Every structure is written in structure tokens, then in C-alpha cells.
Amino acid sequence: MTDAAWIETALTTSRPRAVAALLRYFRDLDVAEEAYQEACLRALSNWTVNGPPRDPTSWLIMVGRNTALDSVRKRSKQAPMLDEEHLSDLEDAETPMAERLDDSQYRDDVLRLMFICCHPDLPATQQIALALRIVSGLTVRQIARAFLVGEAAMEQRITRAKAKVAVAGVAFEAPGPTERAERLAAVMQMVYLVFNEGYSAGPKDEARADLADEAIRLGRLLLRMFQTEPEAMGLLALMLLQHSRQPARFDASGEAVLLEDQDRSLWRDKLIQEGLALIDKAMRHKRTGVYLVQAAIAALHGRAKRFEDTDWAGIDALYATLEHLQSSPVVTLNRAVAVAKTKGPQAALDMIEPLGERLSGYFHFHGARGRLLLMLDRRREARVVFDRAISLANTAAEAAHIRMHIDRLIAESETGKRT
Amino acid sequence: MMYAVLCYNNEEMVCGWTKGQDDAVMAALSKVHDKWEKASKLKPAVRLLPTSAATTLHKQKDLVIDGPYAETKEALLGFYIIDVEHLEEGLAFARDLSQANPGGAYELRPIHLYYPGSPIDGVYEADREYAGDKVSAK
Numbered sequence: 001m002t003d004a005a006w007i008e009t010a011l012t013t014s015r016p017r018a019v020a021a022l023l024r025y026f027r028d029l030d031v032a033e034e035a036y037q038e039a040c041l042r043a044l045s046n047w048t049v050n051g052p053p054r055d056p057t058s059w060l061i062m063v064g065r066n067t068a069l070d071s072v073r074k075r076s077k078q079a080p081m082l083d084e085e086h087l088s089d090l091e092d093a094e095t096p097m098a099e100r101l102d103d104s105q106y107r108d109d110v111l112r113l114m115f116i117c118c119h120p121d122l123p124a125t126q127q128i129a130l131a132l133r134i135v136s137g138l139t140v141r142q143i144a145r146a147f148l149v150g151e152a153a154m155e156q157r158i159t160r161a162k163a164k165v166a167v168a169g170v171a172f173e174a175p176g177p178t179e180r181a182e183r184l185a186a187v188m189q190m191v192y193l194v195f196n197e198g199y200s201a202g203p204k205d206e207a208r209a210d211l212a213d214e215a216i217r218l219g220r221l222l223l224r225m226f227q228t229e230p231e232a233m234g235l236l237a238l239m240l241l242q243h244s245r246q247p248a249r250f251d252a253s254g255e256a257v258l259l260e261d262q263d264r265s266l267w268r269d270k271l272i273q274e275g276l277a278l279i280d281k282a283m284r285h286k287r288t289g290v291y292l293v294q295a296a297i298a299a300l301h302g303r304a305k306r307f308e309d310t311d312w313a314g315i316d317a318l319y320a321t322l323e324h325l326q327s328s329p330v331v332t333l334n335r336a337v338a339v340a341k342t343k344g345p346q347a348a349l350d351m352i353e354p355l356g357e358r359l360s361g362y363f364h365f366h367g368a369r370g371r372l373l374l375m376l377d378r379r380r381e382a383r384v385v386f387d388r389a390i391s392l393a394n395t396a397a398e399a400a401h402i403r404m405h406i407d408r409l410i411a412e413s414e415t416g417k418r419t
Numbered sequence: 420m421m422y423a424v425l426c427y428n429n430e431e432m433v434c435g436w437t438k439g440q441d442d443a444v445m446a447a448l449s450k451v452h453d454k455w456e457k458a459s460k461l462k463p464a465v466r467l468l469p470t471s472a473a474t475t476l477h478k479q480k481d482l483v484i485d486g487p488y489a490e491t492k493e494a495l496l497g498f499y500i501i502d503v504e505h506l507e508e509g510l511a512f513a514r515d516l517s518q519a520n521p522g523g524a525y526e527l528r529p530i531h532l533y534y535p536g537s538p539i540d541g542v543y544e545a546d547r548e549y550a551g552d553k554v555s556a557k
Contacts, residue, residue, distance in 0.1 A: 005440070006522060013435045052522070055492055056429075213437060220434055223471045227486040236471070270468075277472040281485060284474075 014057040015137040020109035021061045039064035107225040118186040126161040145207040191218045203250035230282035234292030237278035241298035244271035256397040260307040272302045312341035329355040345375035363392040421530040422509045428523030430494040447519035462500035
């Protein structure tokens with residue numbers, strides 16, 4: 001007997017590899033997905049009776065392929081249909097199959113499947129939705145809930161995105177080294193987008209918050225396929241370290257808690273340990289990359305037992321490296337937070353003032369600038385900047401946080417008037 | 420007789436557990452641990468991070484490789500040291516564990532030499548994370 005929870009986990013875990021392999025056979029996403037669905041249905045009835053197969057993924061690929069071939073044959077009436085007898089013999093075919101699939105082909109299959117979702121014509125939100133549907137196998141309803149849109153609207157969005165990638169076409173030959181590296185870079189970025197979608201969710205927004213776990217799952221899958229790639233280690237480490245703070249990021253009323261006010265005893269130690277171990281491994285390769293550097297920054301926070309222990313000079317230096325690798329006003333803005341700690345608020349403010357034009361519509365710019373002005377006791381200016389920030393807040397938690405600053409300013413100015 | 424009970428399971432599946440599932444398995448396991456610890460039969464136990472966090476040194480050429488030594492579907496995810504009367508009792512322990520955490524296999528390997536070494540820093544204590552969560556849940 002196999003319990004339902006085990007089967008569910010096995011099906012979820014197997015999905016990316018199974019669908020990816022089926023896609024290689026049939027070269028059609030819809031056929032591959034249908035074949036996988038059919039295999040899952042058979043698994044539900046077969047596994048509960050016969051017990052779990054040793055290698056669920058290979059089982060699903062085999063059955064998926066056979067059933068899809070079968071329905072093609074049935075339609076063309078060229079050959080008689082395979083009966084259930086044949087299907088229950090699969091256990092014998094499993095072992096050599098599993099060995100073959102352990103080859104690098106697996107890796108290119110899964111990479112291809114994930115890469116399909118990263119088509120440059122697709123906006124980020126569509127890439128994420130498509131990846132969650134195709135790679136992770138979330139239902140349209142789950143995805144719709146995560147994005148706070150109606151099911152019909154999400155269905156339509158995914159269908160359109162699928163149509164776009166179908167027209168674009170992806171080569172089915174094994175990619176060359178350069179192409180493989182390019183695909184990996186695009187896929188890592190997409191996985192990180194999924195993570196950020198989950199990370200930015202509020203505490204009551206569980207459907208969206210689950211996307212962070214999903215992204216970590218995909219990150220593990222990538223690292224398992226590219227065991228020696230430091231950026232794959234960096235990406236997973238980055239996500240684990242950010243996610244480790246989840247239990248401390250919101251208070252009981254759902255308000256965001258700033259890093260400096262978080263109860264660090266709530267941080268998930270196991271995730272921190274794994275993240276640190278991965279960074280140690282990646283450092284040996286002596287090759288920096290954007291994910292690894294960001295992971296190293298997150299690690300310096302993760303290592304600090306108290307906020308006061310934070311190595312701000314180290315963080316400043318890492319952000320300088322990141323600016324070098326990937327110059328962006330947002331990186332400079334983040335660096336300014338570290339600079340405020342090491343060189344004071346004025347130095348930080350001088351650093352971010354030139355970014356005003358490019359970040360004028362960016363919530364965090366105004367939030368950070370407001371806080372720096374506050375530190376410099378330029379209250380009136382801070383108030384104006386906070387008002388601008390609140391109008392740009394993306395989530396209720398962000399708005400609530402700025403609201404707190406504004407309320408404090410108002411309260412202080414009223415006390416000031418009375419005295 | 421002392422045995423190492425080596426825990427093998429499909430790593431992708433175990434890593435794929437949600438925190439809720441993981442906590443549920445750990446809670447069920449901790450009951451087994453308590454029972455055998457009270458009988459003074461459970462010695463140190465170790466849960467390992469995923470094999471993706473592993474590094475392997477090949478001795479002959481001093482070659483450092485990312486990943487585990489043996490790449491298998493069912494990876495070594497942890498082990499227990501137990502001190503039991505005989506194999507049957509060791510198997511009873513493994514059966515207790517498998518009730519709490521189905522899937523995979525337990526290999527019972529008699530211990531030839533046991534050197535406990537120095538105690539491990541508190542950070543790595545097994546239940547730290549779970550104790551923390553219990554506090555936060557209240």
C-alpha cells in the first residue's frame with residue numbers, strides 16, 4: 001500500500017523531468033502534458049495496488065510515452081492497442097531506462113522545458129505563470145490565486161503565452177556549450193523571478209508565498225543538474241538565505257518587520273546552514289557571479305547573531321562588486337544602506353541623489369531616501385518623500401511600513417506644537 | 420551490538436516536502452527517538468544537508484569534486500548510532516522509524532569502532548529549529 005501523500009509528492013517531484021522527457025519524444029508541449037496527465041492517472045490506480053516503483057520518474061515517462069503512442073495508434077488504427085497487461089510489465093523495463101535517463105540528456109531536457117518559459121517576448125509575469133503551469137504543474141486556479149486574478153483571466157494569459165512560445169519554436173537537438181550556458185542564465189533568472197514573487201507576498205497571502213518554496217525546489221533541480229556551476233550554487237544559496245528569515249519578517253498583525261527589528265531566533269537555521277555551505281563550495285571556483293555575490297550579502301546578514309553585529313563594511317564591498325558585475329541604480333540604492341551604516345547618512349544620501357531621475361517611480365528609492373532624510377533630521381523633506389513612497393507602495397505591508405514613519409512624524413510635530 | 424542505521428531515501432522527494440510535511444515527519448520521528456533514548460539504546464544521530472551541498476575529495480589525485488561521492492537515486496540522508504541487544508532489536512528500531520517516515524530503506528551496519536569525539540556545538544542540535552517554531556506558533 002502506498003499512501004496518498006507519498007504519491008502526491010512523487011508526482012510533483014517527477015513532473016519536470018517526466019514532462020521534459022516526454023516533450024523530447026513528442027516535440028509538442030500539449031501532447032507531452034497530456035501524456036504526463038494520463039501517466040499520473042495510471043499511477044494513482046497502479047501504485048496504490050502494486051506499491052510504489054523504485055524510480056517514479058522513469059515509470060511516469062514510460063507509461064506516459066506508451067499511452068500517448070497508443071492513442072496515436074488508436075486514432076490511425078494501424079496497430080492494436082496495448083492492454084493493461086503490458087503496462088503492468090513496466091517494472092522490468094524500468095532499470096535500463098532509468099540508467100539511460102541518468103545521462104546528461106536529462107539535464108538538457110529539463111533545461112529545454114524551463115527555457116521554453118523564458119521566451120524574451122514574454123513579460124516577466126507571463127514567464128512565471130507559464131513556468132508554474134508547465135514546469136511545476138500548479139493548477140491554473142492555484143496560479144490565479146497567487147497572482148490575485150480570476151481563473152478565466154489566468155487561463156487566457158497562459159494560453160496566449162503558450163501560443164507565443166509554440167510559434168517561436170525551440171531546438172530539440174542537444175545545445176552546444178554556449179547555448180547551454182545562455183539557457184541556464186535565462187532559466188536562473190526566471191527561477192529568481194518566481195522566488196521574488198513569493199518573497200514579496202504579504203503574510204496572509206499564502207498562495208503567493210508558496211511560490212518561494214516552489215522556486216527553491218526549482219533551484220535545487222537546477223543545481224542537481226549543474227552540480228559544478230557556482231552560479232547555480234549561488235542562486236540556491238541566495239534563495240535559502242532570504243527565505244530563512246520568513247518566520248520573522250511579519251509581526252502578529254501582519255506588518256512587515258525591518259531586518260533590524262527581526263527576532264533572529266525565529267530565522268530558520270537549517271536553511272541558513274545549507275546556504276552557507278553552498279557559498280563555501282561556490283567560492284572554491286573563484287568565479288564571481290551576480291547570484292553568488294547577492295548570496296554572500298545575504299550570508300553576512302545570516303551570520304550576524306544580532307543586527308549590531310552586521311558586517312556593513314563587508315556588505316558595502318560586496319555591493320561594490322555587484323555594481324561592477326551588474327551596474328544598476330537599484331544595486332547602488334542597496335549599497336547606500338550599507339554606506340549609511342559605515343560612513344553615515346549624508347554619504348549615503350549623496351550616493352543616491354543622482355539616482356532620483358531613474359528611480360523616481362520606485363517605491364524603495366523614496367522609502368530609503370525618506371529614512372536617510374529622517375536620520376539627518378530633515379523632517380519636512382522626509383514627510384514629502386514618504387508621501388511619494390506611499391503612493392508607490394506595491395503591497396499593503398509596504399504601505400503600512402511607510403505609514404508608520406508618517407504617523408510618527410505627525411505625532412512628533414503635534415507634540416512639538418504643544419510644547 | 421552497536422549498529423549504524425544508515426538512512427537512504429529519494430532525496431528529491433525529501434527535499435520536495437513542504438515545511439509542514441517535514442515538520443510532521445520530524446515530529447513523528449522524535450517520538451521514536453524519545454522511546455529508544457529512554458531505553459538508552461539511541462546514541463548520536465545525524466541528519467545531513469542535501470547531497471547538492473556535498474563536496475568530495477578523491478584521495479589519490481587530491482581531486483575536489485562538487486557533489487556526493489556516489490550519485491544514486493536513493494541518497495544517504497542521515498544515520499543513527501544504536502546500541503541494541505541483537506540484530507532483531509535493531510530491525511525493530513528501523514521498523515519504528517519506517518512507520519514514522521515511509522519510503523526508501525534503512526541499512527543496518529554493525530559498528531567496528533566507535534569513537535565519540537568531542538561534543539558538538541549547540542547550534543547543530545537536532546531540535547533547535549523545531550523548538551524555535553513551537554515558540555513562534557504560540
